[in-house]
Amino acid sequence: MPGDRILEVRGLSKSFRGVRALQDVSLSVEEGQIVGLIGPNGSGKSTALNCISGFIKPDDGAVTFRGQDITGSRPSRIANLGIMRTFQVTKLARRMTLLENLLLGAQSAQDESLTSSFLRGGRYRARQPALLERARSLLDSVKLSHLENDYVAVLSGGQQRLLSIALVLIRDPDVVLLDEPAAGVHPTLVEQFIETIADIRRESGKSFLIIEHNMHFISSVSDEIVVLDAGMNLASGSPEMIHNDPKVLEVYLGKQQ
Numbered sequence: 001m002p003g004d005r006i007l008e009v010r011g012l013s014k015s016f017r018g019v020r021a022l023q024d025v026s027l028s029v030e031e032g033q034i035v036g037l038i039g040p041n042g043s044g045k046s047t048a049l050n051c052i053s054g055f056i057k058p059d060d061g062a063v064t065f066r067g068q069d070i071t072g073s074r075p076s077r078i079a080n081l082g083i084m085r086t087f088q089v090t091k092l093a094r095r096m097t098l099l100e101n102l103l104l105g106a107q108s109a110q111d112e113s114l115t116s117s118f119l120r121g122g123r124y125r126a127r128q129p130a131l132l133e134r135a136r137s138l139l140d141s142v143k144l145s146h147l148e149n150d151y152v153a154v155l156s157g158g159q160q161r162l163l164s165i166a167l168v169l170i171r172d173p174d175v176v177l178l179d180e181p182a183a184g185v186h187p188t189l190v191e192q193f194i195e196t197i198a199d200i201r202r203e204s205g206k207s208f209l210i211i212e213h214n215m216h217f218i219s220s221v222s223d224e225i226v227v228l229d230a231g232m233n234l235a236s237g238s239p240e241m242i243h244n245d246p247k248v249l250e251v252y253l254g255k256q257q
């Protein structure tokens with residue numbers, strides 16, 4: 001139901017050999033909401049995302065998905081439950097075409113959920129036309145249709161980011177975690193990228209938690225923004241509130257000096 005909390009993070013703490021990357025961080029995402037996560041370099045954003053997606057076990061705190069405690073669960077279990085992520089550095093099969101990357105991504109998701117190879121073969125064949133259609137429609141939504149048979153290696157950095165979002169979406173998650181999706185996207189394409197994210201949300205009703213340094217991008221796509229500083233919650237609120245928050249301005253102005 002829209003308005004229900006689909007993802008909740010409470011009191012998350014994590015230290016790496018004495019470095020306190022997160023200290024008592026809390027945030028939540030409602031069903032169908034886009035939440036932006038911002039903060040200076042090293043403020044703990046990726047660590048928070050790693051704790052949510054299971055790649056790092058927090059020292060303290062809890063992550064719940066639809067009310068179910070998933071703290072410290074394995075990444076594959078969390079992905080199968082419906083929380084999927086992209087990485088700050090994209091992981092794509094460069095010697096395969098865009099379409100092949102998407103079909104492989106969808107197929108591996110099916111393989112994980114099926115136990116019998118007999119069933120797997122039969123079901124995969126039966127689903128292939130539908131999968132192909134879905135892969136093409138996702139390429140269309142990230143504006144990469146014209147490149148479907150090109151190798152990933154020829155894509156620009158920004159196009160690779162767009163493809164990695166499609167690769168997450170083909171597995172049909174309920175919550176999408178994006179780590180700096182607009183990094184490397186050319187400024188002239190950022191407007192288009194904002195529209196793409198808004199379209200995907202409108203059409204799919206999925207919930208997003210997006211880490212991003214590009215303030216124009218994050219303010220345009222987010223319903224709410226959470227600001228971290230030095231591993232702690234600094235502020236949260238609407239993009240407008242965040243823009244006018246003296247604490248946030250101080251952190252960002254301080255960083256530019």
Ligand SMILES: Nc1ncnc2c1ncn2[C@@H]1O[C@H](COP(=O)(O)OP(=O)(O)OP(=O)(O)O)[C@@H](O)[C@H]1O
Nearest residue numbers: 016019020021039040041042043044045046047048
């Ligand atoms: N695996 C790790 N081992 C040791 N220290 C780490 C590890 N991951 C993160 N850190 C440290 O934790 C702190 C937070 O890092 P994190 O990557 O979460 O920041 P960030 O907000 O994502 O920064 P950026 O905007 O630069 O991506 C930093 O001091 C970083 O050096």
Ligand SMILES: [Mg+2]
Nearest residue numbers: 045046047088
């Ligand atoms: Mg990061």
